[in-house]
Amino acid sequence: MNTGTRAAELPAETMTLEAEARPGTDPTGRDRSSAAARLLPWGTSIALLVVWELLSRAKVFPSEIPPVTEIARALIKLVPTHEFGASLLATIEQFVVGLLVGGVAGIVLGVLLGAVPLLYQLTHYLLDFLRFIPAVVYLPVLILLLGSTPGVGYVLGAAGAIWPMLFQTYYGVTGVSAILRDTGRVFGLRPHQRLLHITLPAVSPFVATGLRIAASHVLVVVTAVQIISSVAGLGSDIAAYASNAVYPQMYALLVVVGALGVLMNFGLERLERRQLHWHTSYREAGR
């Protein structure tokens, strides 16, 4: 089952591949090409923004797409306000709570399903069905039950986090090498010691991948929930600005949400690199 997904979700070896793929016999040539390689994406990004600015100023774009400079001005004006701070905090809070609750639940269930084959056999049709239901479809029911409260964000955020965490953890637990498991048993380690010293570390690269997938899901879900319902957060502000045709402010908040995603990914990558320094993907990078 799911071999395709599984391969795609495995901790990627791309780090080392990229590092090796870099050209470089001649040190100066290598410097030049890597500097160019680093500058190029910035160049294209800036060029695109300039094109956007010009097209918008030339009225080629409709008025719903304001010039970049106007968006930047709106952002600078917006950021110091109290309302923005409150919305940002609400979004981050829903994100963190959702990821934490869903993530922990996913790990616990994943370990259980991996350790007790019967449990997996009994439930895996159900799980395979549930995992593909987008978390936001539960929104109407939750709004009825909880109203437009942060609780809706917590619950749906958790629902977005639980599946990638559960399945990644499960793959990790079932993938622990037989020799390593034999080793733990031969040397008389008790079940909790085997869990602590063998299973959990062996599973951690999978959990790290799960965490990164889960984090992006949660950010999507939390923002979508806020846009659709009126649960407080950056999403509901985006919806409010959009429905009142205050476009520069709306885009400014889009930039903020995007920046949140980038920061989150950057942070998780750093954490992963530090915690998994022993893993084959990070060995070279670590030293």
Add this chain to the structure above:
Amino acid sequence: MLSVEHLKKSYPHSGGSLEVLRDISFTVEAGEFVTIVGPSGAGKTTLLRCLAGLLPRSGGSVTLTTSGRVVDSPPPEIACVFQDYSRSLMPWSKVGRNVEIPLKNKIRERGKRHEQVERALREVDLDGFADSYPWQLSGGMQQRVAIARALAYRPEFLIMDEPFASVDAQTRADLEDLILRVRHDAGLTIVLVTHDIDEAVYLGDRVVVMSGRPTTVVDTVTVDLPRPRSQIATKALPRFAELRTEVLKLITRDGAEVTA
């Protein structure tokens, strides 16, 4: 003493069952070094996993006669060294920790545990490597870590599954001599499985020759070579050549029967 009587093992296999071990009986006396050779696919790893209590038997018994204990789960008297060191060591733990973790239940006191780790690493000439990660070491050194881990556990029986099959020839010879030395120093009883006839004769007091699958014991050859053994002197003895021919004949004769 370890006593194996009429050991059988079958796996369920596409409706029927796959018979791997048909009838295995042999004993290992205290202090003895018994090597087990057989053609590839003879179920050698299956046999060792049954001996170590890692795999339930389909029939027969494995008994530790000193304690009268029947081996149904891994007993504290037995330690193992597996073939694939890269997967039997924990890459997330440093060398010292890899050796120390199995001792957690045997030695409660931390200082004593560390002493034992130090000593075991010294025994395999790895002092000073406790703070390295296993994957920073060469294959031969990693296998020495696995050996140190088994030694630190202070087992009565050391069970080794083709422990030198994944290293180059020179390292292999070094590791063979290392295991002979530590065995002498620690007074260990060793059961070692290999597919290499030279290795089986060079290391063992007795060689148990197994047939192809379904596996039985073809014969047991007593190795009357003097100890201490040496890669050069021992292997140059006419008796060494005779013994390896004897074992080879047993294996190929059985092979001929199987194919006939």
